[in-house]
Amino acid sequence: MAEPMSWPPREDQALASALADLAQAVAFPPTPRIAQAVAAQLREQHSAGRSPLRLWSGWRLGRSAALALLALLILVAAAIAFGIVIGGLRITFAPGTPPPLPSGVVASRAFGSEVGLDEARRRAGFTVLVPSLGEIGQPVHVYFNDFPSGGTVSLVWGSRPGYPADANGVGLVVTEFQANVDPAVWEKMVFEGTTVTRTLVGGQTALWISGGEHTFFYRDANGRRVDSSLRLVGTTLICQRGGLVLRVEGAASLTRATEVADSLR
């Protein structure tokens, strides 16, 4: 501040300038060496093997390279041989069963924040569709995740007839996001014991996934895999409607899932 300002500051701009000047003169307590302390603690936990973090990173180190390579090879093979790509969604296969996830994370990880239907409609970059089946009614929870472009809306119900609840109390999930999201794409990894059946819903190609475990992940703008950590057990119908990719998860049969998809308005 080369010269005194008009004082007291009456305009917003003058007060902002005074505060910016004051910020240069304010003394904070010295910053402790936090990075060093955090790294030391992480290394100690890793070497002692007593932290849940070790389990998490150990799995990723131990399996991710093999899975990534297999996924890449199979992705190419699947894309060429089967053309299993729907909108921005691509299906890949991996051997074996996935390792257990930390408990209590499934519901909170990939859905984003709980927002309610009105806000989801306001924030989504597309028209949010809701099943019009009387037997399931309005969604109990509505979540919005601002990834990918246009966002992802997840509608969640508890147990309903034909849609038994899983261990987290989730019976039916309908997820909607824009198709052909480029360069980022959602991908789906399907583990052994899972079957993928090609079908038609509303005249468009759809996939019915059943019989095992599968997980979603997506690739960022640099092509790196970003794990959504949402692992699903049960059935999923993936279909398309008006530029949207729709996932219907939890229906006991393809017929039920198709009813839900067909009823989306």
Add this chain to the structure above:
Amino acid sequence: MEGRPLTDAQLIDAARHGDVAAYEELVRRYEELAFRTAYLVCGDADEARDAAQEGFLRAYGAMGRFRAGAEPRTWLLRIVANAARNRRRAAGRRAGLALRSARDRPSDGAAPSPEVAVLAGEQRSELLAAIDRLGDEDRRIITLRWFADLSEREMAAVLDVPAGTVKSRLSRAMERLRSVIGGSPDHG
């Protein structure tokens, strides 16, 4: 590419694969900001240190939830601030702020006259005292905005409120600050 420092996203990617050194580098980039933010939120240096440390450890454990394309700085601040807010509830203090001595301050190169320097110093003291007279919420939002230099989006993450709420709260706090300064002609 070679020789260039890694981006935050690259460090996070490495940390997700168990590279502690990469995470240490990321924490180093934000430790001062996180500590100061935590200090302004919880009002105590020891608590702020512990909150920042706890927040960074939690963030490491929650790396799987980091979304590609999200701002690592905002994400880390949100987690650290959450830890700091929990500690504030327990401690109920407010950050003590003082002015640095003139010789410790960064200079803008201009050499003001002694009279100007004294006057500017008095105005700074008066402004800081006025901030101290504000209610906790006003004081917190002003210090986060101006002293921690957070954007409105970052403040929303730190305070766990919508961005629109930050804007209106900040605007009201600035108004009250102006009236506190204007209503205290005898101060300083």
